[in-house]
Amino acid sequence: MKLIIQVWRQESRDAKGKFEKYNLEGLDENMSVPEMLDFLNEKLIKRGEDPIAFESDCREGICGQCGFVINGHVQSPEKQATTCQTHLRSFKDGEEVFLEPFRATAFPIKKDLCIDRTALDRIIAKGGYIGVNTGQAPEANSILIGHDTAESAFDAAACIGCGACVAVCKNASAALFTGAKISHLSMLPQGKLEAKTRVQKMVAQMDAEGFGSCTFTGACEKVCPQGISLANIVTMNREFWKS
Amino acid sequence: MLNSKIPEGPIQHKWTQYKASAKLINPANRKKYKVIVVGTGLAGSSCAASLSELGFQVEVYTFHESPRRAHSVAAQGGINAAKDYKNDGDSVWRMFYDTVKGGDFRSREANVYRMAECSLALIDQAVAQGVPFAREYSGYLSNRSFGGVQVSRTFYARGQTGQQLLQGAYQALIRQTAVGNINLHTRHEMMDLVVVNNKAKGIVTRNLDTGEIKIMEADAVVLATGGYGKIYYLSTLAMNCNASAIWRAHKRGAFFAAPSWTQFHPTSLPQMGDYQSKLTLMSESLRNDGRIWVPKKKADDRPPHEIPEEERDYYLERKYPSYGNLAPRDISSRAAKEQIDGGHGVGPMKNAVYLDFDSAIAQEGKPTIEKRYGNLFDMYKKITGMDAYKQPMLISPAAHFSMGGLWVDYELMSNLEGLFVLGEANFADHGANRLGANSLLQACVDGYFIAPHTIMNFLASEKPHETIDQIEKEKLITDTQERLETLLKIKGNKTAEEFHKELGIILYTKCGLIREEAVLLEAKSQIQELQKSFYTDLLVPAGNQINFELEKAARVEDYLELALLIVEDALQREESCGAHFRKEFQTEEGEAKRNDEEFKFVSVWESLEKNVFKLHKEDLDFENIKVSERSYK
Ligand SMILES: Cc1cc2nc3c(=O)[nH]c(=O)nc-3n(C[C@H](O)[C@H](O)[C@H](O)COP(=O)(O)OP(=O)(O)OC[C@H]3O[C@@H](n4cnc5c(N)ncnc54)[C@H](O)[C@@H]3O)c2cc1C
Ligand code: SF4
Ligand code: FES
Numbered sequence: 001m002k003l004i005i006q007v008w009r010q011e012s013r014d015a016k017g018k019f020e021k022y023n024l025e026g027l028d029e030n031m032s033v034p035e036m037l038d039f040l041n042e043k044l045i046k047r048g049e050d051p052i053a054f055e056s057d058c059r060e061g062i063c064g065q066c067g068f069v070i071n072g073h074v075q076s077p078e079k080q081a082t083t084c085q086t087h088l089r090s091f092k093d094g095e096e097v098f099l100e101p102f103r104a105t106a107f108p109i110k111k112d113l114c115i116d117r118t119a120l121d122r123i124i125a126k127g128g129y130i131g132v133n134t135g136q137a138p139e140a141n142s143i144l145i146g147h148d149t150a151e152s153a154f155d156a157a158a159c160i161g162c163g164a165c166v167a168v169c170k171n172a173s174a175a176l177f178t179g180a181k182i183s184h185l186s187m188l189p190q191g192k193l194e195a196k197t198r199v200q201k202m203v204a205q206m207d208a209e210g211f212g213s214c215t216f217t218g219a220c221e222k223v224c225p226q227g228i229s230l231a232n233i234v235t236m237n238r239e240f241w242k243s
Numbered sequence: 244m245l246n247s248k249i250p251e252g253p254i255q256h257k258w259t260q261y262k263a264s265a266k267l268i269n270p271a272n273r274k275k276y277k278v279i280v281v282g283t284g285l286a287g288s289s290c291a292a293s294l295s296e297l298g299f300q301v302e303v304y305t306f307h308e309s310p311r312r313a314h315s316v317a318a319q320g321g322i323n324a325a326k327d328y329k330n331d332g333d334s335v336w337r338m339f340y341d342t343v344k345g346g347d348f349r350s351r352e353a354n355v356y357r358m359a360e361c362s363l364a365l366i367d368q369a370v371a372q373g374v375p376f377a378r379e380y381s382g383y384l385s386n387r388s389f390g391g392v393q394v395s396r397t398f399y400a401r402g403q404t405g406q407q408l409l410q411g412a413y414q415a416l417i418r419q420t421a422v423g424n425i426n427l428h429t430r431h432e433m434m435d436l437v438v439v440n441n442k443a444k445g446i447v448t449r450n451l452d453t454g455e456i457k458i459m460e461a462d463a464v465v466l467a468t469g470g471y472g473k474i475y476y477l478s479t480l481a482m483n484c485n486a487s488a489i490w491r492a493h494k495r496g497a498f499f500a501a502p503s504w505t506q507f508h509p510t511s512l513p514q515m516g517d518y519q520s521k522l523t524l525m526s527e528s529l530r531n532d533g534r535i536w537v538p539k540k541k542a543d544d545r546p547p548h549e550i551p552e553e554e555r556d557y558y559l560e561r562k563y564p565s566y567g568n569l570a571p572r573d574i575s576s577r578a579a580k581e582q583i584d585g586g587h588g589v590g591p592m593k594n595a596v597y598l599d600f601d602s603a604i605a606q607e608g609k610p611t612i613e614k615r616y617g618n619l620f621d622m623y624k625k626i627t628g629m630d631a632y633k634q635p636m637l638i639s640p641a642a643h644f645s646m647g648g649l650w651v652d653y654e655l656m657s658n659l660e661g662l663f664v665l666g667e668a669n670f671a672d673h674g675a676n677r678l679g680a681n682s683l684l685q686a687c688v689d690g691y692f693i694a695p696h697t698i699m700n701f702l703a704s705e706k707p708h709e710t711i712d713q714i715e716k717e718k719l720i721t722d723t724q725e726r727l728e729t730l731l732k733i734k735g736n737k738t739a740e741e742f743h744k745e746l747g748i749i750l751y752t753k754c755g756l757i758r759e760e761a762v763l764l765e766a767k768s769q770i771q772e773l774q775k776s777f778y779t780d781l782l783v784p785a786g787n788q789i790n791f792e793l794e795k796a797a798r799v800e801d802y803l804e805l806a807l808l809i810v811e812d813a814l815q816r817e818e819s820c821g822a823h824f825r826k827e828f829q830t831e832e833g834e835a836k837r838n839d840e841e842f843k844f845v846s847v848w849e850s851l852e853k854n855v856f857k858l859h860k861e862d863l864d865f866e867n868i869k870v871s872e873r874s875y876k
Contacts, residue, residue: 012788030628031518038740039518045738045784045792053789055308057481060523060622062406063312078625085625110452111789118429121309125421129414130373134293134691137364137371141328144382145375154375154400157407161311184373191373 001027001093005040007052008100013108019098029089033099034059034066036088054113059084061225064160067167068113069100074168074223082162082225102167105210106174117163119209120177126205127198128181130191143190156184158226165220165228171212176220178206179236180228186239196243203240245498245847245861248652249353254339254867258357261653265696266703273298274424275707278698279446279461281433281488283310285405285412285683286666287467289690292415295423297695299702302459303416303425304448306432306483306794311413314469314481315686318405319526320389321397322369322683324362329386333394335359340868341392342681345571346646346674347821347837348870349501349845351863353653354671358681361688366398368691372411376400389679390527391571391875397680402526402618408683412690432794434723436464436492436662437711443492443662444711447723451794454787456723458716462705463661463698466492466649467690470667472505474802474809475642475755476747479511479524485798486805489649489668497657498859499848500670501647502805503812506677506822507756509575511641512626513595522641523626525598526619527679530568532603532612533636535559535579537596541586547597547635558582566875573676573822573835574875576640580756581833583639590637599635640756644682646673646822647812650847650861654697655689661705663698665689670845675821727787730796735780739796742777746770746799746806758813759826767810771854774803808848811856818842839870 002025010017022040031039034056041051056066061082067075068083076086091097101109106119145153157180165176182199185191191198207213214233221230250257268276276299280291283305291303307313325338338359343350366384370376376398377385386395400407419425430451437445437458445460471486472478493499510529511522536555543550558578563570570578579596588594604612609632613620620631627637649657649664651671656663666686673681753766783796819828819835820842828836844860851857 028516028518030515032520035518035520038520041792042738042740045782046736049784050786051784051792053791057307057312057483058314058317059482059521060317061625062403063314063316063481065308065312081625087626087628089628114789116308118309121311121417124414125417129418130371131418132368132371132415133296134289134368134415134695135364137367140326140366140370141383143370145378146382147378147380150375150378153373154407157373157375157400157410158403160316160406161309184375188373188375190371 001029001088003027003088003091003094004096006096006098007112009052009112010109011111013110017109027088029087031088032059032084033070033086034084052113053111056084061085062160064162067102067162067164069102069167071098074102075162075164075225080225080227102163104163104166104172106172107163107166117161119211120161120163120174122209123174123178123202123205124181126201127194128185128202130185131194145188149187153184153187156180156187156228156232159228160226162225164223164225166211168219168223169212170217170219171215173214174206174211175214175233175236176224176228176230178202179232182239183232183235186235195239199236199239199243245650245658245859246652247351247861248654249351250653254353254356257353258360262696265700268699268703270298274300276300276702277302277461277708278463278465279304279459280465280467281446282313282467282469282666282668283307283413283416284313284315284467284469284666285409285686286668286690287313287465288409288412288416289687290465290467290665290694291425292412292419293691293695294698295419295425297699299424301425302428302461304428304431304433304446306430306451308429310416310427310429311409313409314484315409315683316406317481318683319402319524320528321387321399321404321680322408322687323389323396323678323680324366324398324684325359325396326363326366328384329395331394333396337394338362338396342672342678343674343868344873345391345678346676347835347873348674348839348843348865349820349863350672350674352865352867357693358672358685358688361692362684364692365684365687369408369411372415374400374407374411387528388531390530390569391678405683408687412687433468433488434491435719436495437719438495438659439711441496442660444709447719449723452789456720458711458719460711462702462707463663465663465665465694465698466668467665468668470645471805472642472645474746474806475505475750476744477514477519477522477751478642479508479522482520485801487798487801489664490801490805492649492657492659492662494850495659497659497662498650499647499808500650500845501675501812502848503754503809503816504646504675504822505642506572506644506646507576507640508643509572509579509640510598510638511643513590513637513639514592524641524643525623525636525638527572529598529616529619532615533568533598533600534602535568535596535598537582537587537589542593547589547599556587563875570875571676572679577756577824579640595637595639597635598638600631601635604632644677646670646675646677650845654700655694656697656701661701663694665694675823727793727797730781730793730800731783731785733778733781733783735782737780738782739792739799742773742781743795743799743802745773746802749773750806750809754810754813757824757826760814763810763814767807770803770806770810774807777803804854807854808856812846812848815846815858816842
């Protein structure tokens with residue numbers, strides 16, 4: 001299989017970047033996108049050129065480390081998939097494929113396809129937790145949680161912190177990410193007590209990091225590899241007004 | 244020389260006794276002590292958070308961009324605890340027994356008992372943190388069963404148990420960065436351990452974004468850096484999993500135990516081509532309903548549905564009638580390999596066996612199977628493009644878990660004082676084979692419940708903040724700088740990845756599921772050759788700032804050294820036990836044949852100089868469980 005790859009190359013945070021074109025032959029349609037970059041990098045290194053800097057770790061869609069924009073699709077042209085779960089069989093033989101980093105003010109580009117998403121950790125640090133110390137917990141079955149509540153909490157908690165929702169949003173809002181954590185925790189009886197301060201502090205941090213505000217276009221829900229629902233943003237807003 | 248420091252008294256009371264007599268530090272004085280925690284998986288995050296809650300100063304390091312990306316995130320199946328919520332006869336004692344037996348009587352009784360005992364509180368802790376475990380309609384916690392046991396003691400959160408537990412631990416950790424005493428250093432790799440007078444006193448780190456090399460001093464160092472199964476190149480581990488932190492500590496004097504005991508998971512997806520970088524695990528829970536088979540005829544090229552029932556060999560059901568498709572991992576993986584090697588392999592590379600849901604779908608209906616495994620079937624389709632409702636899955640054994648690791652005593656402390664090793668990075672609880680859903684548990688229990696007590700006990704006899712000599716510090720930094728410069732200067736023609744792949748092939752074929760003296764000796768000389776050529780042929784692109792190739796090269800350098808120790812360990816152990824199967828030592832029926840007379844010990848290795856290893860032995864005493872043949876027939 002052949003592809004023409006156009007990759008965003010950018011030396012460092014402040015450098016100017018541009019697309020660079022590579023003609024690749026001898027690809028296998030079962031390769032994942034990161035495996036294709038491994039293949040390309042091998043060639044670049046041997047030609048004495050600088051390999052493309054990109055990150056990936058689990059390569060099975062759960063760690064949230066990968067994630068580029070592929071032909072304008074954030075994460076993947078496939079439905080509910082991460083970049084590492086995207087295989088070359090998604091492209092036509094000979095197709096031109098554009099790869100560029102997620103773009104958002106709060107996610108500065110470090111090099112080529114690598115970005116800095118630590119802003120998301122700082123939002124969680126403000127209250128995305130239940131304040132229980134080791135040793136304080138009561139017997140597990142003394143906290144009853146209905147099957148459906150547990151399932152809904154799981155749906156929200158499944159977020160992998162990839163930032164695709166931010167990258168696709170025209171305002172670069174982190175509402176889906178933040179809303180998912182707020183609704184995961186405030187839905188559970190053990191997380192209700194801190195609900196008020198949690199939502200206030202997390203929303204304030206979201207603003208402080210330079211994420212935009214949510215105008216409810218629903219673009220985030222469509223690209224989220226975990227299928228996190230827009231309803232989480234509604235929950236966040238409700239919790240916010242309640243507080 | 245090796246003192247495992249197991250407390251006196253009956254096994255049920257050892258841990259209580261230990262805690263009752265452990266030394267404490269006054270809350271006001273705790274902040275004077277600094278502890279380094281390397282790794283933010285379940286073991287590292289939980290330990291760091293717990294220490295900070297107690298009031299210690301904690302410096303946390305991970306090479307990841309965020310603590311939440313540690314490979315614990317990928318665990319699917321579940322976590323064990325002896326809660327006996329099913330009233331099916333489970334107890335701490337039974338879990339202890341199952342684990343010791345599952346490990347083929349090569350683990351330390353006292354540690355295993357403690358893990359089972361602490362499992363109860365761990366589920367409580369996780370629920371309190373908001374981990375959304377599966378629930379019954381009544382609101383109570385739900386359980387399922389896993390390979391190698393006959394009770395249902397596995398708690399799970401759909402197919403993402405590791406992710407959910409890690410969220411809990413990560414949130415506890417990140418909370419302490421705001422309200423407690425944690426300093427978090429992401430994108431920092433530990434390059435070396437600082438040892439002063441046989442005590443761990445700090446680490447050498449490299450900032451992976453800027454290339455800066457620094458020293459962090461501390462009163463104790465915790466390594467929770469995960470497993471090294473990635474040494475086989477193709478494995479279920481993440482791309483960046485490595486052995487470097489524990490290997491560098493080993494080179495500074497920490498003993499390495501049972502390095503060759505690697506678990507091969509039976510239900511991974513097979514390799515599809517040379518380009519492949521990792522193997523994805525399909526949860527073991529699939530074996531509850533899937534039936535494993537191969538064609539009876541060798542090199543049978545017919546598609547599976549054209550092979551009639553009588554021409555299929557359901558080899559696990561045939562060989563292990565009472566456990567069938569749920570036989571423990573080591574046994575299932577080895578059986579698959581025998582079929583593949585015997586010419587019965589299926590799939591494009593003839594390197595797989597079938598996992599078939601036809602009878603389950605016929606019996607229970609597609610909706611039921613979809614409800615149980617829908618997400619796994621979707622994942623299978625995403626990766627392979629194939630539909631497992633219509634044709635059987637292709638599965639194959641893959642390197643998965645390191646039972647071996649740095650040697651630790653009952654306090655999870657290495658032979659180097661002040662160096663604590665937690666989670667998959669240590670050798671302790673799983674013996675020669677780990678039972679499914681026990682390692683998330685071990686990582687959590689080590690970090691939340693054990694290390695905080697044993698570290699405090701250690702620190703209580705230490706003077707806080709003894710600084711390291713300045714000249715010594717500068718030398719350590721130069722050592723690491725020079726090491727990296729050497730790699731950059733070789734300028735050969737082969738990438739680190741290519742070396743890693745070659746090493747992986749040697750290990751898979753010669754020191755994998757089945758081992759044999761003559762073949763191991765071949766492996767040894769091939770690895771030596773490969774290591775030699777590494778220093779003449781390696782090609783690393785220039786650049787000291789973000790340079791993933793340089794990171795890889797340093798890790799592969801360490802892998803090559805560890806690989807030699809792995810082979811040495813496999814050669815030395817002239818018996819078969821658990822995951823370590825020596826062809827020369829098997830029963831008439833082809834099962835692992837232990838030699839308790841001569842090998843009822845843990846092999847503990849010291850490196851005298853590069854590639855020169857000295858064996859120490861920790862004898863294993865079984866006072867509570869009768870050592871018997873491990874049978875799953
Ligand atoms: C695909 C898969 C599925 C699994 N499923 C299950 C299951 O269902 N049940 C079960 O019980 N177990 C399961 N396991 C095993 C279990 O997940 C692991 O044993 C456990 O999570 C290990 O946790 P840990 O904290 O020891 O290490 P990890 O989670 O691997 O964390 C290691 C940490 O160390 C850091 N690190 C490593 N080296 C360095 C360095 N040199 N410098 C700085 N930082 C470093 C990393 O950044 C990371 O933060 C599974 C494993 C895999 C691979
Ligand atoms: S909400 Fe979805 S897209 Fe956003 S960070 Fe979480 S997983 Fe990624
Ligand atoms: S590499 Fe982990 S989600 Fe893609």
